[in-house]
Amino acid sequence: MKAKKIVSMLMTVAVAVSVLTGCGGGRTAEPTSVADTAKTAETEKTDSKPTGNSSESNASEGNSSKGGVVGVALPWLGTQNWAEAEVMFKEQLEAAGYETIIQAADQKVPQQQQQIESMIENGANVIVVGPVDGTQLGSVLEKAKDAGVYVIGYDRLLENTTGVDGIVQFGSVKTGELQAQALLQGLEELKGEAPYNIELFGGGPADPNAPNFFKGAMTVLQPLIDDGTLVVVSGQTEFTQCATADWDNSKAQSRMDAILAGNYSDIEIDGVLSPNDGIARAIITSCENAGQPIPVVSGLDAENESVKWVWSGKQYSTVAKPTNALVAKTVSIIDSLLAGNGMPETDVTANNGVIDVPVYELPPVVVTKDNAKEVFADDPDRMALLTE
């Protein structure tokens, strides 16, 4: 008798379930319309004549708005380059007529994963990702790919995933080379005859650029270390020894304090390879506190504070990676994608562990006191810093 009751109940359930599913009308592959049409257009384009430029094809969709939703996922806003990127992306994307979603993840990987997912939910056609950790977005980016969303890596490589269409960045090995060359130039200019006592600093190991900066720098420095022109007094020349976890300035400063206390009690330090401006300033502060003469220090990012220091001669050099140029390049790729023209051509690719990703590299620029005025000629904010 009980069994009968259960059977009848189960039937009710079956009916209930079928009613519920029936009203939904079954599953459909939710298409994201613009990206779909864009991708279709891209494939069609191969066999049709290249007629007209992107602005013409946009005109048919209406002149007020080009349409398309662009998501921008940034790692955080704690350094000047990311804070600038947020503002510039907002301005340039909205000026181009796209609906723009910009979110910063506060350096937290789970947060960034969920932000990217919410951009997919919001119907983004293109998502620009400045990753917190380029290896840890694998499944989320593949989800984006499955939903027909283009993914562009910004400033850092997106590794370990098939869900990436291209990377826009400054050549990171090249950046390292430039940093090392600037360091050598400064040493010759300011510190007399070789040999020079130097120390090496690297960036945050979670950022795939950091080892490349270091690698680039070492291709310049290693031969000179080998022939005795440069002496790394602490003996720390491996990236893992020199790295600065999370690009944390205070960690770099403590490491510099320890190195100075342990190795430089009776000698002077001449130069330090620094991977970015924040760390450069931490190093200079540490040397000042230890009563050392200010060494020749390299940098990166042309942060306002460091631009002032370069101008006053306290920090010898920095490398400018004009955020404006990088954002503009990214927006031009987005224009091409949403106009249905696909990814622009490029010669450079980088293997991300799974696939070869097209890379759009921009050249960085070394800034010293001598050329600062030329480099920042188009940048009124930084020009203002050079007057003091």
Next chain:
Amino acid sequence: MKYIKKVLGEDLRQYTMVVALVALIIVFNIASGEKMVTSSNFQNLISGNAYVLVLALGMLMVIVIGQIDLSVGSVAGFASMVMAITARQFNLPWYIAILVALAIGMLAGAWQGFFLSRLGIPGFITTLGGMMIFRGGVIWISNSISVPVPSELKWFGAGYLPEWGPAFTGMNNSTLLLGVLAIAVYIIIQLKKYARSGDITGEKEEFWPVAVRIVLVTVVIGYMTWIFGSGRPGTSFPIPGLILVILIILYHLITERTSFGRHVYAVGGNKSAAELSGVNVKRTYFLTMLNMSILAAVAGILFVGRSTAAGPADGTSWEMDAIASVFIGGAAVSGGVGTVIATMVGGLVMAVLNNGLMLMGVGADKTQVIKGFVLLAAVAFDVYNKKNRR
């Protein structure tokens, strides 16, 4: 009101958070332009928060015994990093790597349990130490560089149930099967309970509340089945969600039906009384901490599967999310009170808040502020209610 009580049971207060959860979902769905209640978003919600909910399961028991575990994030990060290195650098198959991760969790838990139960060091201190030890350990063994994991492990963090059978159902048949199974099991349990209801008192309870209950649950599970099953082909109820559901059932049974579960509540409610009535307090402490760290390892596996790589910062501040879920779920800071299901609802409230605010494009900064207020409000409401009852 009388009728509602008959259906839901005497204590309606336990449904406050459920109501809040449903209200949140509805409000966000309207505010975000119907982007909240969609297949893909619910799938995201589950696979993006499963690791926190798994941690909350263990954290509930830790909080019920009157302790706290600050090390779970670090343990999760450490266990999953060891797993990644095992698989990547020693080329061992992925299932061995998982076993290694679970073993690490067990060892970490035994370590903390030993200090708490044998040496009597408060859990706060023991696990504060553990938090530093294991966080340092992760950075140490990884050299602060992320380690990719084999693609098989992705299934645990971002996988879906298989597709099979006829297409006319209009959804993923694995999900459909799960849903039907869940409903069937619920009905059987309810009917058995009903059949037994007169055994002791000799007075059979009415049948209609049972029927209403069954219909309600059938509708809810049926709707969920449809939401999760009707997404893009290839998607379904997520694997991390399935693992979570299995764990929820398991821990619900452990806490409600086993003597160990009763000991946990007894020790948390009144340690001396529990000890006098023959409960082995030290053993309960030890096992609870051991269990917590094993679940931390599971959470680490789920997260790394989703991320496709283990990173040096994995697990940072996860303990805080887990603790918040438990307290929003109505557990008492002094211990002894709290249930698995309420904790899961608490965790989901946080998850839905996070997800909904993101869908609306609210930044991480403001989200954090709002979550803080919700935590305070939920606990304040709970405390206020308890005071009024007396």
